[in-house]
Amino acid sequence: MQTIIADQEEPKCINHPQTATSVRCSKCLDPICLVCAIRTPVGLRCPKCTGAARGRDGTYFVPSLLAQVSRQQYLKALAAATAIGLVSGVAWGQFRYTGNIGDWSFWFALIIGLLAGEGVARAANERRSPQLQIAAAGTVLVAAVVALAWGVLVKEGLTFSQVRPYLGESVIRQYLGMTVPNALFTLFGMFLAAQRLKL
Ligand SMILES: [Zn+2]
Ligand SMILES: [Zn+2]
Known part of the structure; x- marks a missing residue:
């Protein structure tokens, strides 16, 4: 019971369901952890909203426009x-x-x-x-x-x-x-x- 309540209080990252996080994407408001949060001029955003790609090591990066x-x-x-x-x-x-x-x-x-x-x-x-x-x-x-x-x-x-x-x-x-x-x-x-x- 305790854990269920804790789960509801601490949202899990949409990309890393094991990771609890209090950070949300500034656009779609999905919970994201610090591994997948992308720093943008309008706040932290999720990989989906920034068009970021997932690297081989599991981290996300925004591909160059070029x-x-x-x-x-x-x-x-x-x-x-x-x-x-x-x-x-x-x-x-x-x-x-x-x-x-x-x-x-x-x-x-x-x-x-x-x-x-x-x-x-x-x-x-x-x-x-x-x-x-x-x-x-x-x-x-x-x-x-x-x-x-x-x-x-x-x-x-x-x-x-x-x-x-x-x-x-x-x-x-x-x-x-x-x-x-x-x-x-x-x-x-x-x-x-x-x-x-x-x-
Ligand atoms: Zn988003
Ligand atoms: Zn994550």
Whole structure:
């Protein structure tokens, strides 16, 4: 009987039913303990009313506005990433097979990395998140694949199954742009793109 009365007198935290508390959210008036109370300019509030996320250690934190990416911003970012990847990939491939100067097109990867980071960041209204980083880095990878496909499929009119038996020959690999500098610079471009979206 004693404990029941005590329970009624001391409200329990809505997130931690074991914890008695006299603190209430200043908005919804739910009882909250000091672990989940978020200090705001208008008093202590519960995680629900502040949009706080629960961390791995059980404490709550309010995500930075920068990291709050809406569905629409993700879709815009994805559209920008796809468009940049395709267009710059074609440009990269076209340059590689037009210029008869050996494959000096690897520096395209850096420019595409900067473009991808900038484009995805702007499309997502300057938000930042790991997913946006992946989208931006993926743009450079898409461009590299499109550049390769552009030469084989469009310029030469060949399919990959026709090309595959000759991939052992370094001349063919170089012709396709499957070179060490291209691979390294593609990685570097992906890194540059991801840096732009870093939280
Ligand atoms: Zn509340
Ligand atoms: Zn609590």
